Amino acid sequence: MSTGSDAMISPKASRRAFLGAGGSLVIGFALGGRALAQGQQAPAAAGPSAPAGGAAVAKSVAIDDVDGFLAIDADGKVTLFSGKVDLGTGVRTALIQMAAEELDISIERITFVQGDTALTPDQGPTYGSLSVQNGGMQIRQAAATARKQLVETAAQRLNVPATELVVEDGTVRRRSGGPGVGYGELVGGRDFSLKVDKDITTKDPTQFRVVGKSVQRLDIPEKTTGRFTYMHDFRLDGMLHARVVRPPALQAELREVDEASVQGIPGLVKIVREGNFLGVIAESEWSAVRASQELKVTWSDWQGLPEQSRLWEHVRGTRVAKDDVTSNVGNAGEAMGQGARRLSATYDFAIHTHGSLGPSCAVAEIRDGKLTCWSASQMTHNLRKQLAAMMRMPEEQVRCIYLEGSGCYGRNGHEDAAGDAALLARAVEGRPVRVQWARQDEHGWDPKGPPTLIDLRGALDAQGNIVAWESEFFIPQGAAGNVALVPAELAGLPHEESMAPGNIIQNSALPYAVPNIHTVCHRLENTLFKPSWIRTPGRMQNTYANECFLDELAAAARVDPLDFRLRHLKDERGVELLRRLAVLSRWESRPSPQRSMGSGTASGRGVSYVKYELNRTYVGAVAEVEVDRGSGEIRVKRFSVVHDCGQVINPDGVRNQVEGNVLHTISRTLKEELTWDRSMVTSLDWASYPVITFPEVPEIAIELLDRPGEKPWGAGEPSAAVIPSAISNAVFDATGVRLRSVPFTPPRVKAAMQQAT
Amino acid sequence: MPTSVPLHVNGQATTVSIDDPDMPLLYALRDNLGLHGPRFGCGLGQCGTCTVHINGEATRSCVTPLSSLGPDQKIVTLEGLGSPENPHRVQKAFIDEQAVQCGYCINGMIMQAAALLARTPRPTEEQIRNELANNICRCGTHARILRAVKRAAGAA
Numbered sequence: 004m005s006t007g008s009d010a011m012i013s014p015k016a017s018r019r020a021f022l023g024a025g026g027s028l029v030i031g032f033a034l035g036g037r038a039l040a041q042g043q044q045a046p047a048a049a050g051p052s053a054p055a056g057g058a059a060v061a062k063s064v065a066i067d068d069v070d071g072f073l074a075i076d077a078d079g080k081v082t083l084f085s086g087k088v089d090l091g092t093g094v095r096t097a098l099i100q101m102a103a104e105e106l107d108i109s110i111e112r113i114t115f116v117q118g119d120t121a122l123t124p125d126q127g128p129t130y131g132s133l134s135v136q137n138g139g140m141q142i143r144q145a146a147a148t149a150r151k152q153l154v155e156t157a158a159q160r161l162n163v164p165a166t167e168l169v170v171e172d173g174t175v176r177r178r179s180g181g182p183g184v185g186y187g188e189l190v191g192g193r194d195f196s197l198k199v200d201k202d203i204t205t206k207d208p209t210q211f212r213v214v215g216k217s218v219q220r221l222d223i224p225e226k227t228t229g230r231f232t233y234m235h236d237f238r239l240d241g242m243l244h245a246r247v248v249r250p251p252a253l254q255a256e257l258r259e260v261d262e263a264s265v266q267g268i269p270g271l272v273k274i275v276r277e278g279n280f281l282g283v284i285a286e287s288e289w290s291a292v293r294a295s296q297e298l299k300v301t302w303s304d305w306q307g308l309p310e311q312s313r314l315w316e317h318v319r320g321t322r323v324a325k326d327d328v329t330s331n332v333g334n335a336g337e338a339m340g341q342g343a344r345r346l347s348a349t350y351d352f353a354i355h356t357h358g359s360l361g362p363s364c365a366v367a368e369i370r371d372g373k374l375t376c377w378s379a380s381q382m383t384h385n386l387r388k389q390l391a392a393m394m395r396m397p398e399e400q401v402r403c404i405y406l407e408g409s410g411c412y413g414r415n416g417h418e419d420a421a422g423d424a425a426l427l428a429r430a431v432e433g434r435p436v437r438v439q440w441a442r443q444d445e446h447g448w449d450p451k452g453p454p455t456l457i458d459l460r461g462a463l464d465a466q467g468n469i470v471a472w473e474s475e476f477f478i479p480q481g482a483a484g485n486v487a488l489v490p491a492e493l494a495g496l497p498h499e500e501s502m503a504p505g506n507i508i509q510n511s512a513l514p515y516a517v518p519n520i521h522t523v524c525h526r527l528e529n530t531l532f533k534p535s536w537i538r539t540p541g542r543m544q545n546t547y548a549n550e551c552f553l554d555e556l557a558a559a560a561r562v563d564p565l566d567f568r569l570r571h572l573k574d575e576r577g578v579e580l581l582r583r584l585a586v587l588s589r590w591e592s593r594p595s596p597q598r599s600m601g602s603g604t605a606s607g608r609g610v611s612y613v614k615y616e617l618n619r620t621y622v623g624a625v626a627e628v629e630v631d632r633g634s635g636e637i638r639v640k641r642f643s644v645v646h647d648c649g650q651v652i653n654p655d656g657v658r659n660q661v662e663g664n665v666l667h668t669i670s671r672t673l674k675e676e677l678t679w680d681r682s683m684v685t686s687l688d689w690a691s692y693p694v695i696t697f698p699e700v701p702e703i704a705i706e707l708l709d710r711p712g713e714k715p716w717g718a719g720e721p722s723a724a725v726i727p728s729a730i731s732n733a734v735f736d737a738t739g740v741r742l743r744s745v746p747f748t749p750p751r752v753k754a755a756m757q758q759a760t
Numbered sequence: 761m762p763t764s765v766p767l768h769v770n771g772q773a774t775t776v777s778i779d780d781p782d783m784p785l786l787y788a789l790r791d792n793l794g795l796h797g798p799r800f801g802c803g804l805g806q807c808g809t810c811t812v813h814i815n816g817e818a819t820r821s822c823v824t825p826l827s828s829l830g831p832d833q834k835i836v837t838l839e840g841l842g843s844p845e846n847p848h849r850v851q852k853a854f855i856d857e858q859a860v861q862c863g864y865c866i867n868g869m870i871m872q873a874a875a876l877l878a879r880t881p882r883p884t885e886e887q888i889r890n891e892l893a894n895n896i897c898r899c900g901t902h903a904r905i906l907r908a909v910k911r912a913a914g915a916a
Contacts, residue, residue: 091862091899219858226863227854227870228847229797229838236796244791269762269779288791289783292803360801360809360898361864410862410899442802655858659904663861666900689806689896697889700902 066124069152069195072145073102079173079187081106081113086126087138088118090381091410092660092719093220094134097652101139104214105146105206107170108186110221118383118405128382130413130483130536131506132620132717135652139715141199148200156189208650208711215711217655222407234379234406234417235364239435242366243272244288245427246295247438248281249448250493252305252682253532257281261299268294275430280494282427284436295441306681308531315351318456321527324480330512333519338471342462346555350459350548352727352745354677355452356684357537358692361409362440363416363449367424369432374401378421379408385485386418390425393491393498412667413505414486414535416440416449422488426496443687450486450535451677453479453504457548467560469571471519474552476511476545479504479534480526486535504534507541510724513549514614515571532677532684538667539723542615547745550611550728554595555741563592564732565610577614580621580645580708584610587706588625588643595736605630606640609732611725620721621647621708624665626729627701630737635753637734639669639701644722646705649713657718661705664719668726670695676746766831769793770840778826785829786810786821789837797838797867801896808868808895812837818875838867841874850874853912854905861899868895873909882913 063070066086074082083102089095095115103110116122118129126138150170157175158165161184169178176183208214225231250257257279265271270286271294283294309317339345365378374396380386383403391398403421411417420438428436440448456477464470484503491498508524557567565585572578584590588608597607607630612623627641642665651657674693678686686692731742734752740759744751764775767788776792784803789795789812798821801809805823812821813836814829829835842848847855850870860866869892876883876891883891888909897905 091864093861219855220860222863223855223858223860224844224847226860227838227851227866228841228843229795229867230844231863232796233799233864235799236790238794287779287787289778289780289787292787293780358898359864360807360862360896361799362801407862409864412898439800442804659858659861659901662903663900666902667898668900670900688804689802694896694898695900695902697892697895697902697906698886700889700906703903 062122063194064120064122064124066126066141067199069145069149069197069199071124072142073149073195075186075190077187077191079112079185079191081108081186083113083115083142084123085115085117085138085142086123086384087134088129088381088405089222089407090129091407092134093653093656095222096218096220097135097656098139098142099221100213100216100218100652101135101143102146104211105143106150106173108173110213110218112173118380120383120387120403125384128385130381132615132719132721134717134719135715136619136717139652143205144201144203145199147203147205148197149195151200151203152195152197153186153189157184160184160189211711214652215650215709216653218653220656232406233361234377234408235361235439237366237377237406239366239368242435242437243284243286243431244291245282245284245424245436245438246291246441247423247444248283248295248298248300249444250279250302252302254307255279255302255305255682257300258303259301264299265294265297268297273430274298275427277426277494280426280490282423282438284427284431288439308679308681310681311679314454315456317531318454318477318527321529323525324528325526327508327524327526328522329508329524330520330522332517335471335473335519335521338519339460339462339473342470343465344463344559345460346559347458347460348552348555348741348743350457350551350743352455352544352547353675354454354532355537355671355675356446356677356686356692357412357415357449358694359409359411359415359445359449362442362445363420364408364437364439365417365421365424366435366437367421367428368435369428372400374425374428375404376402376421376425377404377406378424379406379411379417380421381411381414381417386421389418389485389488390422393422393488393496394425394429395497412538413540414450416445418486419448419489422490426490426494446687446692447684448489451532452537452540453507453530453532453534455544457545459548459552461552461556463556463560467562469517469556472513472517474511474522474548476508476524477527478507478524478541479530480528481534482506483536486533502530502534505536505540507544509616510542510545510549510613512617514574514577514612514617515553515568516573517571539720542613542720542724543668543727546611546613546724547727547731550613550725551731551741551743554609554728554732554735558595558735561594563594565590566592568610568612574614576647577612577621580623580647581612583706583708584623584625584643584645587645587704590625595732596739597736602632605632605737607733607735607737609729609734609736611729611732613721613724615717615721615724619716620718622722622725624722624725624729626726626733628730628733628737630734630752632738632756635749635751635756637673637730637747637752638699639730641702641704642729643704644706645708646718646722647708647710648716648718648721649710650715651707651709652715654707654709657707658705660718661722662703664723665703665726666695666700668723669699669701669730672727672730672745673747676748765826767829767835768831768833769835770837781827782825784822785812785824785826785835788826789821795837795839799864799867801864806896807865808872809865811868811871813871813875816875816878818872838870841870848874850877850909850912853908857904857908857911859901859904859908861901865895865897865901869897869905873912877913885910
């Protein structure tokens, strides 16, 4: 949110100023002169408080146009239009740093507009740890292209060669000093009308002033004082409030709605029913809540889910649609038979919910045949297509605008809530409708991280080296894509039929040099709950199995597990990283498990390593744990992480992400597991789906290997990949017991220990 | 029939017009008074995002019916604690430690921690952890939050 531009307007939220609430949702951006040239249309009409419809200002959103990304007003203020959005990771600040660096302007003069289909280029969904790596690089190129033109224009204006000019905070002047000319004067309010030069020379990293610095996040002062406007805080004049009423069973059919049951609720506007989609609209939020709870509805019975206790039988029994062989080196089958020592094991990883802390929320308005939808979607451009299909509207008549919501960690319920809002808004055309999901809607109806089952076999030669490795991953078919909207499914409106669990075959192959490898993903025709990606999808589960099984082989070879990894690693950056990790974690070289095993609390350490998607960010981690043999409780005492994502844009931002990955994944590894009966998810709140709490938080030591001369790679997810295996390996080191089933809850740990004795 | 309920919020006496005396305080603060600090997270008192101070005590506003409040009860929200221009020491410590990811939980963390420090100015690490044990963060900001609370307590 910015202040101080002539192009800004205040929001229509009429009650916002009360009691120091502040909360102004103001986006002023730098289109001043051009907007006026287009008939006095306030450019901020295209901001978040705009009326329904398409862009009020014709602005390029082309990904190959400089104007797609940047605008500079007459005062020299810059607006950065980003298709990648800040999901609470702080990437807004990192992207502004990248633009500021190339433009040679201070970050204070840059305003950030994100994820608005009418204003920002489609840079792809904000997922996969690609915001800096891809999105930031596009912004960097656009900014460098813009700077070059600005300097060339200044050269003509000042009548000196461009090579004799320097830029200082948006003012171009002679290297020798003297008066300069500002960006505002050079281009203010006009288009660049320039294609992004993909071959442009961007700034030499040795000259960086802002990139590589721990610039404080720009959103934190407002977020810590209640001044920030989240999606959930967004209000429009005349806005109605809605709640959805979801079926009590995944595929139950709506039989009957007793409208009389809620007629006494004040301000009830409408009950909206379309197929199995049901929602209530009221003048006030509390009336909508009450109506959703008190409405008497009859649904059909449906009990089509397999029993939870037979999950893995069910997965193993699901038809395989196709096989993806992700690596095939030498002849693993033959070499396996010739190994001196053979091992096999099966690993599994539970179904998880995103469990966003703020249940999904969206506002939609239909006016004059145009739909405007405000949501916290990580993919507003794709959402626009989905809403257009569901509503049977031309895409041009739909505009999706991003507002920051609760952290989503992937494709949670934000898009579904947007669909709910659109359907409900159609029932009260002309009035905006806000939909706020209840806790049980989020836990029950967000798409889930699918169950993962992995069989592994390995063979060692007489010297204790791995000679053969075979693995089979049982995972649903599909890749990244659009996940069908729940309201479209319930209402029987157009929606995607295929599954989109994310690119979950990634990291099924190994980062190690082994002479004979065969890894295959059996892509299952279906899975229990509609899948989607959750932070580190597939890479986490696959790395967990690989790095635990590698540890099993190291133990069988009686070799220190870190040395065992180094022995099989032919990647210099990976080797350097593991050596640094050994120092950071004060690693003591010895085989696992440790020798002294008492009967009470056992201590141990475990290591894990990943090269994310085998082509980018490197991470190594060491977990130090205590295991209570009596209760089966695992306490993670310390995590040491070494992280190499190449060029670091904002070191503290990366550290924040690494800490988040460690803690979020300790939670997933030790505690999280979806539960269900034959009809529906039963883990519908925080009591039934426990997550990490403050007393369980370990010490975290992080070392970033900054390589300014290299490309910047992603940091939002990679470090999560190594956490489950590091913990499992540490428990083995402590107890000699191998945990192969996530989550490692106390009953499971106890059972594994009893089984081992 | 709508009724008018008096409330004392962030140092000001005001009234809200409501249909249901059992409406939780959270909705009055957010919808009637337009405040953004207290947030809806679960409606069950489990996560802490809705926390406000009532007479100085950290209270979950999502399970506090208006009917349970007396006119003498003083409610303070995150906005009442401080502002970007003049932050409370706990807010300032959160900014200094950059103890935010998505920030959705942060209202609860700050309100709970501020209540603790008002009661126990020099808490031990264990006291801080226990005080925040029922506040959920999904992004994994816990380590920073602990540092921020320690900083605010003058211990870091």
